[in-house]
Amino acid sequence: MTSSTPATATVSAAAAASAAASLTADQAAARAAELRDQLHHHAHLYYVLDTPSLPDAAYDQLFQELQAIEAAHPALRTPDSPTQRVGGAVLDVFDPVRHVVPMLSIRTETDTEASGAENFDARVRRELDLGEQAAPVEYAAELKFDGLAINLRYERGVLVQAATRGNGETGEDVTQNVRTISQIPLRLTGDGAKAAVLEVRGEVYMRRDDFEALNERQRAANEKTFVNPRNTAAGAIRQLDPALVRQRPLSFFAYGIGETQGWDIPATHGAMIDALGSYGLPVNADRAVVRGAAGLVAFHREIGEKRDALPFDIDGVVYKVNSRELQRRLGFVSREPRWAVAHKYPAQEQVTKLDRIDIQVGRTGKLTPVAKLEPVFVGGTTVSNATLHNLFEMRRKGIRVGDQVIIRRAGDVIPEVVGKVDAARAAYVPNFRMPRHCPVCGSDVAREPGNIEFRCTGGIFCPAQRKQALLHFAGRRAMDIEGLGDKLVDQLVDGGIVTSLPGLYKLGVAKLTALERMGDRSALNLIDALEKSKHTTLARFLFALGIRQVGETTAKDLAKHFGRMDALMSATEEQLLAVKDVGPIVARSIAAFFAEAHNREVVEQLIAAGVSFPESDGAAAAPAGPQPLAGKTLVLTGTLPTLSRDEAKELIEAAGGKVSGSVSKKTSYLIAGEEAGSKLDKARELGLTILDEAGLQALLAATE
Numbered sequence: 001m002t003s004s005t006p007a008t009a010t011v012s013a014a015a016a017a018s019a020a021a022s023l024t025a026d027q028a029a030a031r032a033a034e035l036r037d038q039l040h041h042h043a044h045l046y047y048v049l050d051t052p053s054l055p056d057a058a059y060d061q062l063f064q065e066l067q068a069i070e071a072a073h074p075a076l077r078t079p080d081s082p083t084q085r086v087g088g089a090v091l092d093v094f095d096p097v098r099h100v101v102p103m104l105s106i107r108t109e110t111d112t113e114a115s116g117a118e119n120f121d122a123r124v125r126r127e128l129d130l131g132e133q134a135a136p137v138e139y140a141a142e143l144k145f146d147g148l149a150i151n152l153r154y155e156r157g158v159l160v161q162a163a164t165r166g167n168g169e170t171g172e173d174v175t176q177n178v179r180t181i182s183q184i185p186l187r188l189t190g191d192g193a194k195a196a197v198l199e200v201r202g203e204v205y206m207r208r209d210d211f212e213a214l215n216e217r218q219r220a221a222n223e224k225t226f227v228n229p230r231n232t233a234a235g236a237i238r239q240l241d242p243a244l245v246r247q248r249p250l251s252f253f254a255y256g257i258g259e260t261q262g263w264d265i266p267a268t269h270g271a272m273i274d275a276l277g278s279y280g281l282p283v284n285a286d287r288a289v290v291r292g293a294a295g296l297v298a299f300h301r302e303i304g305e306k307r308d309a310l311p312f313d314i315d316g317v318v319y320k321v322n323s324r325e326l327q328r329r330l331g332f333v334s335r336e337p338r339w340a341v342a343h344k345y346p347a348q349e350q351v352t353k354l355d356r357i358d359i360q361v362g363r364t365g366k367l368t369p370v371a372k373l374e375p376v377f378v379g380g381t382t383v384s385n386a387t388l389h390n391l392f393e394m395r396r397k398g399i400r401v402g403d404q405v406i407i408r409r410a411g412d413v414i415p416e417v418v419g420k421v422d423a424a425r426a427a428y429v430p431n432f433r434m435p436r437h438c439p440v441c442g443s444d445v446a447r448e449p450g451n452i453e454f455r456c457t458g459g460i461f462c463p464a465q466r467k468q469a470l471l472h473f474a475g476r477r478a479m480d481i482e483g484l485g486d487k488l489v490d491q492l493v494d495g496g497i498v499t500s501l502p503g504l505y506k507l508g509v510a511k512l513t514a515l516e517r518m519g520d521r522s523a524l525n526l527i528d529a530l531e532k533s534k535h536t537t538l539a540r541f542l543f544a545l546g547i548r549q550v551g552e553t554t555a556k557d558l559a560k561h562f563g564r565m566d567a568l569m570s571a572t573e574e575q576l577l578a579v580k581d582v583g584p585i586v587a588r589s590i591a592a593f594f595a596e597a598h599n600r601e602v603v604e605q606l607i608a609a610g611v612s613f614p615e616s617d618g619a620a621a622a623p624a625g626p627q628p629l630a631g632k633t634l635v636l637t638g639t640l641p642t643l644s645r646d647e648a649k650e651l652i653e654a655a656g657g658k659v660s661g662s663v664s665k666k667t668s669y670l671i672a673g674e675e676a677g678s679k680l681d682k683a684r685e686l687g688l689t690i691l692d693e694a695g696l697q698a699l700l701a702a703t704e
């Protein structure tokens with residue numbers, strides 16, 4: 001794409017100028033807005049997704065038309081207009097930045113748990129000439145973040161430059177892009193503001209939830225997905241257009257320093273990180289000062305155990321001699337400090353062979369291709385199944401049976417195939433096709449035009465869907481039937497014992513004890529759990545039915561609005577649209593569900609079996625208790641000290657408030673706990689009121 005260079009403004013520019021001059025002010029404003037949208041859209045496809053959607057010449061034409069309109073109507077020239085990047089914000093190439101203090105790398109120990117730490121400690125003691133009797137060495141132990149290294153140069157507290165590591169001597173100037181990362185302060189506070197020069201080094205990374213959400217958006221748009229958070233972060237930082245970097249939520253942790261002038265360097269690494277934190281820089285809380293090899297081994301083990309639960313990827317831990325004086329004495333060997341080492345964990349990506357592709361049928365009939373793999377150790381466990389997400393994604397990645405594929409397993413996200421290793425195939429392998437009939441029940445498979453999802457049309461008659469429907473019905477947030485797990489559901493459905501949701505409540509001890517691995521006690525417990533589950537709420541019952549598009553929140557909104565089951569069942573699409581947050585797709589899905597005689601029967605039979613819930617007159621009825629949060633929207637982020645997410649949500653809703661998943665100008669309060677991430681940044685950016693759990697409790701206790 002060349003349009004940002006004035007040289008391309010050639011012949012058609014004159015024509016565009018005369019056309020622009022003949023537009024009325026209103027026409028010009030409308031057309032300019034349209035052009036800006038189109039240009040942003042195509043630039044996004046081109047730069048970010050590497051999928052050019054328009055020939056360069058066509059892009060240039062739109063660009064020139066916008067330039068001409070803006071020239072004729074200067075008031076329409078908005079700061080975010082693509083034309084405003086000419087010669088300015090669009091970075092053609094990155095300027096080189098010479099690092100005054102080289103950015104080194106660290107040696108890696110991939111050894112088993114103990115020896116990696118012990119080897120390092122032994123080497124440090126030897127090089128420092130410490131005898132057997134000398135006290136243990138003190139180390140700063142921290143996480144090895146999996147992103148890319150960045151040098152932030154602050155002068156008198158102001159961020160003046162950000163550079164990549166490059167070859168260690170010379171990096172690239174990525175200041176404009178780094179400025180888009182809201183976690184990185186543009187100005188330091190406290191003593192940080194006084195230092196003539198303070199270069200802060202750290203890692204730019206992408207949180208797993210931000211990465212997953214980004215890929216979900218890509219998938220929904222049937223666009224290319226990203227392989228892992230590290231590559232996505234590295235790619236984003238080297239984007240040419242800072243506006244596009246902003247759409248990739250990036251985060252940062254400081255872990256060291258470069259050049260400094262007029263700053264008292266703390267005597268230990270630990271104190272230095274504390275100081276950086278006190279200046280407003282993000283530093284990670286999972287760090288410790290430990291003694292000797294034993295302390296390092298314990299840290300490695302502790303972090304290894306919580307690795308999956310961290311909100312971001314790490315590929316190991318880093319050990320650093322804590323004392324700066326000892327660091328100086330140890331010095332460097334061939335571009336690596338003798339005072340630091342990285343100790344790795346099992347990789348989260350591995351290559352293995354794709355043996356076969358199976359199709360999994362979900363609760364709503366959605367067909368998902370699942371890779372059956374030659375078992376491979378990845379992210380700490382052995383994986384032999386991984387999702388291929390959907391047919392189109394697989395095709396885009398060129399994956400076929402027999403290929404060597406790349407598996408990623410990070411955190412509690414299900415393992416996925418993220419790509420393949422390019423290699424010639426030994427023989428011709430046909431492209432994978434989705435089956436025309438459901439592999440479980442044989443019903444037709446259908447795909448709505450324009451939709452990427454293939455579905456089994458068998459509905460509840462399909463055993464796979466029935467199993468998933470039963471599991472969903474029994475789920476903790478639905479009817480909460482303890483002890484009804486997937487093994488038991490398999491037995492009940494495969495044995496033809498339960499064929500519908502109401503069938504669950506007809507289970508007796510005799511039928512249950514006839515099952516394998518089911519003793520009297522377990523059977524009685526299950527029957528007890530089934531009995532208990534009958535006393536529920538309308539919202540839980542609605543959610544449990546598994547109506548497409550009706551998640552927990554919509555179920556609550558529907559229950560509140562209609563109050564009664566019969567009112568909801570007979571509601572028209574139009575009446576459904578009157579419910580808060582219910583749009584046409586959701587309304588259509590609900591109406592279609594209750595239009596099916598079969599579904600109405602299920603509801604009636606469940607009620608006949610004893611399922612009951614309090615009913616009211618709906619939204620018009622007076623709310624139960626005091627409603628201090630009526631009309632307020634709250635967002636929860638991070639881990640609260642005593643309340644779980646669900647508990648906090650229930651309390652807020654009981655007080656009349658609404659809980660939303662994303663921060664916007666409309667958010668009334670952000671409730672932030674430990675490890676709060678991008679939502680907290682966004683809330684700060686928007687100047688919202690941010691409270692902790694105690695603050696939330698105070699709101700809940702307030703009476704109007």
Ligand code: IVH
Binds near residue numbers: 105
């Ligand atoms: S210290 C002189 N600390 O790992 C020591 N590096 O080769 C310089 N990294 O790409 C690095 N987490 O970006 C250090 N807590 C941490 C780190 C860390 C991640 C990265 C760093 C570099 C590589 C080191």
